[in-house]
Amino acid sequence: MTLKQAFAPLVDLIYPPRCPLCGSALGEQGGLCVSCWSELVIPGEPACATCQRPLQASEAGEGSRCAPCLASPPDHDGISAATLYNDASRKLVLTFKHGRKIALAGMLARLIAARLPTLEGEWLAVPVPLHRRRLWDRGFNQSALLARELAKRDGLTLLVDGLVRRKATPPLGGLGRKERARMLAGAIEASPARLAQIKGAQILLVDDVMTSGATTQACIRALRKAGAAKVRIACFARVLDEAL
Template identity: 60%
Template sequence: MQLHPLLVPVADLLFPPRCPLCGEGLAAQTGLCASCWGDLAIPGPPCCSACQRPLGDSAEQGAICAPCLAEPPRHDGIAAGTLYNDASRKLILAFKHGRRIALAPLLARLMLNQVPEEVGEGWLVAPVPLHRWRLWRRGFNQAALLAGEIARARGAGLVVDGLHRRKATRTLGGLGKKARAKTLSGAIAVNTKHASRWKGAKVLLVDDVLTSGATTGACVAALKRAGAKKVVVACFARVLDGLQTKTPGT
């Protein structure tokens, strides 16, 4: 929710604008300082045509990365606002665990820079769900806040409760592929009251951090089983091999 322009000077007086990463003073409550902007890793071409994973400079247009060749994804593309590093990790920690939900518009803007232009009217935007116990403890679903910002910006339909977790699951960090799949088996399903909306739908699935892809994969599978025609995954930060992988818990 944005303040009325006449109230902005009052808000800036009471709460002087500062960079959420380093605390440096800013001219307005619009984002990060110049130095911290430079610390973010923004993905770009050349990249995998299937999942947008960054590739080497010598990669040809239309190239597919090794993981997608080994196991073709069920999703229809990944749009990551940033690659996971120290700067993006600090923003996620502040947003999710520091309860600084006012960061949602900033994080969503970075995601929107990567979300395909076709995503808009006629699309549905759905967040990766939290189990109700975790939602009660945290008080909000960070993915739902990001999904709301993106849906409003693109004029897409927002389905906050389109997916739900039928059982609580342990953190997936440190688990192998088979263990992750076993942990998530039967954990995520579509909400039956929205079942008809997924048939033939084009969906943008939103999460804050994409690590192994196991959770989003389970969501994509549920949406495709429900009849979704296309599912693109959007995240704020994407963890890749070779970058820092100590991620905040879900």
């Protein structure tokens, strides 16, 4: 019996297990009630092997790719999203990030891990970075917490400072692709102290939510520039309206 298991009854007595979305009583810590579980949308099949966009059954086959990925192959080596971004996943992310319920990291990471393929060889878990001002204000990087949990689960090497955000950027919502790229130009780069570890490495880039992909793309460019051999994206929720 682990120390965590030994103290679980005491923790449950002091902090009765509750669903973080609706507050309903639960049998144990670290989960959702049945009703809230049913509100999460898991990316379905068939889907593009590279970007996870849904495909028509007639287009599907092992390793099938969507038209955009065939026309312009992405710089990454695949996307693994635990859920699609909807009201339920949004509320979970907000509770985790802005509600400071960092204990949710374990559950969110388990959901991400369930969507990951087998990662052959050695991999580094690198979180999408926060600017130091945002980090000071919030007190933690939610992506780093997820990366830490994934590293523990899957035996990855955590490189929490693999990327650094040199420039603070405003929210990118509502901006066009070119404007997003302009705002992020020079904002993210590989940490000079980690260049030797990144060169030739297989990287699992971890984020909580992938929206337009602009920030993710800036991270991928920085990792590729530093010589990363592979970069796979792992996130809890992904905005992919055509899949809902």
